Amino acid sequence: MASNIPGSERQGHPLLHVQKLSKHYVRGRGWGKSVAVTAVCDVDFEIRSGQTLALVGASGAGKSTVARCVARLERPDSGEIWLDGTDIARLNLRDLLPIRSNTQMIFQDTETSMNPRFSAAEVIEEPLRIQGASRSERRDIATAVMREVGLRAEWLKRPVLEFSGGQQQRLAIARALSTRPKMLILDEALSSLDLSTQAQIANLLLDLQSAHSMAYLLISHDLTLVARMADVLSVMSDGRIVEMGATQQVIADPKHVQTQRLLASARAAESKFDLASGASA
Amino acid sequence: MQTSGDSFLQIRGLRVTYCPSRGDDVRALNGIRLEIRRSEILGILGESGCGKSTLAHAILGLLPPHARIGAGEVFWQGRDLLRFPESELRTIRGRKISLVSQQPALSLNPVMCVGNQVGEVLRAHVPSTSRERKERVCELLREVGFEQPTTIYDAYPHQLSGGQRQRVVIAQSVACRPALLIADEPTSKVDGLLRSEIVGLLSKLRERYGTTIVVITHDPTLCATFADRVALMYAGRIVELGNSAEVFARPLHPYTRALVALVRSSTIAGPSTREHFPRIEGESPDPTAVSIGCSFEPGCAERMEVCALRCPEDVAPEPTRSVNCFKYGE
Amino acid sequence: MSYLGRRVIRAAFLLVGVSILCFLFTEMAPGSFFDEMRLNPQISPETISSLRARYGLDQPLVVRYGRWLRSALHADFGYSIAYNAPVAPLLWSRAKNTLLLATTGMLLTWLISIPLGVWAAARSGRMLDKSVRVASSLLVSIPEVVIAVALLAIVVRWRVLPVGGMTSMDNEGLSQWARLQEIASRMLLPTIILTLGETAIIVRHLRASVLEVLDTPFVQAARGLGIGRTRLLFRHVLPVAASPAISLLGFSLAGLLSGSLLVEVICGWPGLGPLILDATLSRDFYLVIGGIMLSALFMVGGNLVADIMLLACDPRIRTGALDAR
Numbered sequence: 028m029a030s031n032i033p034g035s036e037r038q039g040h041p042l043l044h045v046q047k048l049s050k051h052y053v054r055g056r057g058w059g060k061s062v063a064v065t066a067v068c069d070v071d072f073e074i075r076s077g078q079t080l081a082l083v084g085a086s087g088a089g090k091s092t093v094a095r096c097v098a099r100l101e102r103p104d105s106g107e108i109w110l111d112g113t114d115i116a117r118l119n120l121r122d123l124l125p126i127r128s129n130t131q132m133i134f135q136d137t138e139t140s141m142n143p144r145f146s147a148a149e150v151i152e153e154p155l156r157i158q159g160a161s162r163s164e165r166r167d168i169a170t171a172v173m174r175e176v177g178l179r180a181e182w183l184k185r186p187v188l189e190f191s192g193g194q195q196q197r198l199a200i201a202r203a204l205s206t207r208p209k210m211l212i213l214d215e216a217l218s219s220l221d222l223s224t225q226a227q228i229a230n231l232l233l234d235l236q237s238a239h240s241m242a243y244l245l246i247s248h249d250l251t252l253v254a255r256m257a258d259v260l261s262v263m264s265d266g267r268i269v270e271m272g273a274t275q276q277v278i279a280d281p282k283h284v285q286t287q288r289l290l291a292s293a294r295a296a297e298s299k300f301d302l303a304s305g306a307s308a
Numbered sequence: 309m310q311t312s313g314d315s316f317l318q319i320r321g322l323r324v325t326y327c328p329s330r331g332d333d334v335r336a337l338n339g340i341r342l343e344i345r346r347s348e349i350l351g352i353l354g355e356s357g358c359g360k361s362t363l364a365h366a367i368l369g370l371l372p373p374h375a376r377i378g379a380g381e382v383f384w385q386g387r388d389l390l391r392f393p394e395s396e397l398r399t400i401r402g403r404k405i406s407l408v409s410q411q412p413a414l415s416l417n418p419v420m421c422v423g424n425q426v427g428e429v430l431r432a433h434v435p436s437t438s439r440e441r442k443e444r445v446c447e448l449l450r451e452v453g454f455e456q457p458t459t460i461y462d463a464y465p466h467q468l469s470g471g472q473r474q475r476v477v478i479a480q481s482v483a484c485r486p487a488l489l490i491a492d493e494p495t496s497k498v499d500g501l502l503r504s505e506i507v508g509l510l511s512k513l514r515e516r517y518g519t520t521i522v523v524i525t526h527d528p529t530l531c532a533t534f535a536d537r538v539a540l541m542y543a544g545r546i547v548e549l550g551n552s553a554e555v556f557a558r559p560l561h562p563y564t565r566a567l568v569a570l571v572r573s574s575t576i577a578g579p580s581t582r583e584h585f586p587r588i589e590g591e592s593p594d595p596t597a598v599s600i601g602c603s604f605e606p607g608c609a610e611r612m613e614v615c616a617l618r619c620p621e622d623v624a625p626e627p628t629r630s631v632n633c634f635k636y637g638e
Numbered sequence: 639m640s641y642l643g644r645r646v647i648r649a650a651f652l653l654v655g656v657s658i659l660c661f662l663f664t665e666m667a668p669g670s671f672f673d674e675m676r677l678n679p680q681i682s683p684e685t686i687s688s689l690r691a692r693y694g695l696d697q698p699l700v701v702r703y704g705r706w707l708r709s710a711l712h713a714d715f716g717y718s719i720a721y722n723a724p725v726a727p728l729l730w731s732r733a734k735n736t737l738l739l740a741t742t743g744m745l746l747t748w749l750i751s752i753p754l755g756v757w758a759a760a761r762s763g764r765m766l767d768k769s770v771r772v773a774s775s776l777l778v779s780i781p782e783v784v785i786a787v788a789l790l791a792i793v794v795r796w797r798v799l800p801v802g803g804m805t806s807m808d809n810e811g812l813s814q815w816a817r818l819q820e821i822a823s824r825m826l827l828p829t830i831i832l833t834l835g836e837t838a839i840i841v842r843h844l845r846a847s848v849l850e851v852l853d854t855p856f857v858q859a860a861r862g863l864g865i866g867r868t869r870l871l872f873r874h875v876l877p878v879a880a881s882p883a884i885s886l887l888g889f890s891l892a893g894l895l896s897g898s899l900l901v902e903v904i905c906g907w908p909g910l911g912p913l914i915l916d917a918t919l920s921r922d923f924y925l926v927i928g929g930i931m932l933s934a935l936f937m938v939g940g941n942l943v944a945d946i947m948l949l950a951c952d953p954r955i956r957t958g959a960l961d962a963r
Contacts (some may be wrong), residue, residue, distance in 0.1 A: 058322035085501055087469045136411075156595055189331065192356045219496060221355035221526030222570055233584060251574040255583055274581055290576070296529050297575055301552055303532040370862050402864030419877045426874070432865045464953045482861055509809055534810035 042209055042242045043074040043097065048106035050092055066092040076209060079243040081257035083250065083289060089266040090246045094214045097244060099123055099130045111209065115184060128158055131203035135139035137195035143188040150187060151202045155179040158206060177232060193224035200292040212244040217252060228258060250293040262286045316520055317488065322380030324362055324371065339545035341622065349537030351552060353428040353528060359544040360524045364490045368407055369397045386619040403433040405488045406481035412473040423461030429483040438632045440498045444625030448479045453508055471502040482513060490522045495530060505536050528571045532556050540549040540564050543603035560631045562610045610635065641833055646950040649938045653783050656934040660927050661703050671719050671921045672795035693719055693925065716924030725928040733932060734910035735804060739825060740894040743832035751837050755844030756871050762849060768842060786831045786904045800824055802906035832898060836890055843886055847879040869885065881952050888944025892937035
């Protein structure tokens with residue numbers, strides 16, 4: 028599959044290989060039996076370094092669960108997650124620590140993923156602190172990544188709540204970059220931003236990806252974003268992957284009904300704008 | 309798209325500033341003049357930080373304690389809402405004017421079942437028995453699209469998906485059939501399929517009950533397809549106002565033009581993988597800075613000398629439209 | 639294994655652990671019951687050693703523990719040397735009085751703290767809030783002993799209430815109602831002392847919790863929907879703010895039971911406190927162990943009650959939503 032992805036000459040070895048990933052949640056009562064709810068079932072995919080794979084699907088399809096399992100924020104019930112040659116699915120937290128810096132996650136909501144009272148410096152340096160970097164190292168890296176994401180280094184002292192929504196998301200990206208990860212997981216990271224900010228951050232992410240050869244696992248419901256950013260498109264429905272392939276190909280020729288529905292409604296929205304607004308001046 | 313109706317709510321010269329105890333004052337609204345017509349769907353379009361949420365909260369007296377209303381009136385049924393005492397505002401909120409806020413996940417009480425939460429709104433405004441309320445809540449839940457209202461009634465917010473929570477919040481806000489519904493970013497965090505459901509739901513409300521709907525959003529497509537009129541906000545001012553079809557077909561203000569260009573280039577087919585997005589130049593304006601001239605001037609592609617010296621006034625180049633820009637007159 | 643099941647098993651292990659430590663510490667404390675007797679020249683050493691054998695005190699510690707544990711499982715907690723009676727009924731008769739005092743104290747505490755805490759938070763910064771904060775700070779910083787003795791002095795000086803014991807000397811002839819009145823009047827002082835101390839702590843916590851919840855988006859949303867102020871505070875905010883306070887309830891109940899020792903001794907209330915104090919001072923081995931185990935049982939029980947209440951109040955725990963892996 029990798030060989031007929033456009034631009035695969037840019038991409039390297041397989042970085043992430045997920046096999047038969049499954050996870051269910053238990054919904055229980057205090058007294059009595061618990062009920063299992065399947066969130067993700069038998070998910071398989073692969074991402075190479077420098078490549079972007081997008082997971083799309085209706086809400087509740089299991090995309091976030093997959094992301095959280097790959098980031099090991101949750102423990103998968105079965106399956107394997109091979110990250111750079113190590114199966115991280117079964118590792119305990121202590122063994123996971125040195126590997127954590129290879130994967131970083133960026134969340135949708137900056138209000139809840141960052142402590143608003145922390146200064147920008149504290150937020151960015153936190154992963155470094157966990158990994159045991161020295162103070163001067165931390166400061167140097169923080170300054171460097173601030174510039175990389177387009178923020179001024181003088182703003183390192185400002186508390187997070189003084190930044191705008193788009194700037195906060197840049198901070199989140201800076202925080203993720205500080206450990207020089209090989210893979211970024213973007214869980215609806217651009218969804219709560221307005222259009223122009225989305226465009227800016229998307230461009231930033233594209234630039235960073237080519238600069239550092241990072242792999243991206245992109246979770247989004249926005250197909251226009253996915254069309255520009257992803258090499259591989261993976262459609263999820265009810266916890267399973269129902270279609271997967273090169274983005275342009277899937278868009279041009281969707282085979283599964285779920286994919287067709289998603290594309291149809293996105294196109295309908297697009298054409299509605301043109302329809303509603305007539306031809307441009 | 310026809311707009312019907314006489315004037316329902318008039319906002320004149322509204323200025324709101326946030327004065328936090330630490331840090332600089334933030335000018336959120338810089339003189340808003342807006343008229344909302346009965347039974348219309350009005351879109352308020354702008355990026356984050358432009359003051360759209362502040363406007364919604366100001367109308368209902370829900371601004372935080374550190375916000376100061378510098379000037380302005382909000383006329384509704386002949387009286388100024390800004391001068392209403394809290395006790396009277398409470399009878400209006402949820403009953404005559406409702407606000408659906410952002411982030412439905414956080415707008416619901418985590419330890420109360422959602423049916424009771426909808427019921428609480430009824431209880432606050434309509435004298436009724438507990439059984440009557442329960443029936444009405446199930447009706448409402450069915451109206452917003454739940455097929456099994458009795459099961460959903462007993463569910464807790466954390467057991468529902470994001471889209472379901474959004475629908476519960478909408479059910480809460482329409483429980484008492486308010487005349488005006490203000491929806492703050494109703495579709496920003498949902499996927500396309502759910503988005504059209506929510507839009508359909510709101511349209512249905514307007515059709516069936518004549519509810520006036522104000523949609524606050526940063527999504528131009530939503531405004532184009534759903535709203536009758538659209539007001540574009542930038543840095544606390546309304547920079548353009550008119551019928552949405554006209555505004556998007558022939559945008560007048562440079563900000564609107566840049567936005568429309570961005571939307572037209574965001575398509576699924578067309579761009580190749582890794583192609584960058586076109587951008588609107590310039591950072592978002594710093595809301596703590598006092599600008600003498602037009603706030604959009606630094607990033608404006610069509611700026612003139614006068615733009616940095618004075619603030620433009622609203623002009624009406626066509627009868628149904630208004631623009632806040634020197635290009636169309638003084 | 640259900641949530642509660644796990645808690646109960648953990649509680650059982652806790653109690654066993656406490657019993658072992660109990661035995662160890664009591665044994666390590668210098669002296670024994672018979673020390674005074676030994677000093678008495680009229681009692682022969684043989685009498686003493688035979689007494690010791692009778693009460694099994696000459697056996698090694700491990701054996702004693704084993705036997706105690708076995709009988710404990712049959713609800714037999716040994717024999718008190720001083721009272722020459724089995725420990726269990728002795729403890730129980732006193733425990734009833736302590737429970738009466740403690741539960742009344744707790745009920746009063748919560749009846750006062752809940753409205754006070756909620757309104758203080760709702761009117762944060764104003765008169766009510768300020769006076770609540772000052773009063774609770776004062777009460778928390780003054781040692782309970784001082785408060786108890788001060789109130790005792792006032793009550794005795796001005797003969798406001800009868801003090802000492804639970805009933806008066808000649809209460810057989812009194813009617814049921816008069817007897818209840820008597821008990822109530824003698825219970826008033828110790829209850830007030832207990833309540834004052836506990837309320838001061840609980841009010842502060844509740845106020846802080848409510849203040850936090852008042853800032854959350856869902857309370858703002860409810861306000862935006864026109865929900866009235868009182869209803870908002872007590873029906874919407876309190877259930878959420880109560881969760882951290884309910885954990886306090888467990889401590890509070892447990893603390894009242896074991897902490898009422900001081901108050902009981904000072905006011906002369908015939909509860910567990912004076913009994914255990916005397917037993918400890920005279921090294922009445924099994925009575926001490928029994929008393930401490932009972933205290934531990936109350937503590938564990940108090941926490942279990944709190945757990946059950948949390949389960950009932952917070953649906954997120956009920957449905958396992960908070961079980962992060």
